Amino acid sequence: DGGITQSPKYLFRKEGQNVTLSCEQNLNHDAMYWYRQDPGQGLRLIYYSQIVNDFQKGDIAEGYSVSREKKESFPLTVTSAQKNPTAFYLCASSMGTSGKGYEQFFGPGTRLTVL
Amino acid sequence: DQQVKQNSPSLSVQEGRISILNCDYTNSMFDYFLWYKKYPAEGPTFLISISSIKDKNEDGRFTVFLNKSAKHLSLHIVPSQPGDSAVYFCAARIHGANNLFFGTGTRLTVIP
Numbered sequence: 620d621g622g623i624t625q626s627p628k629y630l631f632r633k634e635g636q637n638v639t640l641s642c643e644q645n646l647n648h649d650a651m652y653w654y655r656q657d658p659g660q661g662l663r664l665i666y667y668s669q670i671v672n673d674f675q676k677g678d679i680a681e682g683y684s685v686s687r688e689k690k691e692s693f694p695l696t697v698t699s700a701q702k703n704p705t706a707f708y709l710c711a712s713s714m715g716t717s718g719k720g721y722e723q724f725f726g727p728g729t730r731l732t733v734l
Numbered sequence: 735d736q737q738v739k740q741n742s743p744s745l746s747v748q749e750g751r752i753s754i755l756n757c758d759y760t761n762s763m764f765d766y767f768l769w770y771k772k773y774p775a776e777g778p779t780f781l782i783s784i785s786s787i788k789d790k791n792e793d794g795r796f797t798v799f800l801n802k803s804a805k806h807l808s809l810h811i812v813p814s815q816p817g818d819s820a821v822y823f824c825a826a827r828i829h830g831a832n833n834l835f836f837g838t839g840t841r842l843t844v845i846p
Contacts (some may be wrong), residue, residue, distance in 0.1 A: 661836040725777030
């Protein structure tokens with residue numbers, strides 16, 4: 620079955636620690652994205668990658684870092700510099716800008732809680 | 735600055751009636767619009783989309799209307815079913831870009 624997996628579903632972190640959220644897709648999509656959702660707010664873009672070994676900052680990249688060493692994987696690291704890291708994190712992928720590649724497919728999300 | 739706005743945070747509709755969810759946008763460079771449905775603690779799932787060259791797109795019980803002059807789109811669900819109860823997000827794409835701009839969502843409750 621093709622899709623996007625995120626792990627873990629729930630994650631707890633002590634203040635001051637870095638944590639990495641996993642995102643894997645087997646849809647052969649070129650583009651991948653990380654969003655953050657807070658209560659009462661829409662999805663805000665953290666980082667996105669259009670191709671392997673390339674990524675761009677989104678609207679709220681401060682305190683986060685990413686890598687794109689493989690097409691299938693786009694891990695997100697929440698660093699201790701992120702002031703309000705408690706949120707629901709969503710990973711997505713899409714074919715890209717060509718053809719009908721606008722639709723993004725989302726993973727199930729990871730809820731991160733900083734204690 | 736929110737470029738995609740969903741001004742109604744919630745909507746309640748009786749089962750079998752029509753649900754109309756609204757979305758406004760400010761950026762005239764948007765050329766593609768999408769609606770996503772989201773259940774709690776899950777990722778959004780794609781519902782329906784529309785290109786800016788069209789004013790209507792229909793898929794079963796779901797129809798999206800686009801009024802470019804008013805920078806407004808709406809999602810109609812007919813007939814509404816209890817399983818439609820979820821948060822609906824409107825999203826838009828700038829021509830040539832990959833990333834989407836999302837609204838804040840409208841929580842739809844369909845009452846049996």
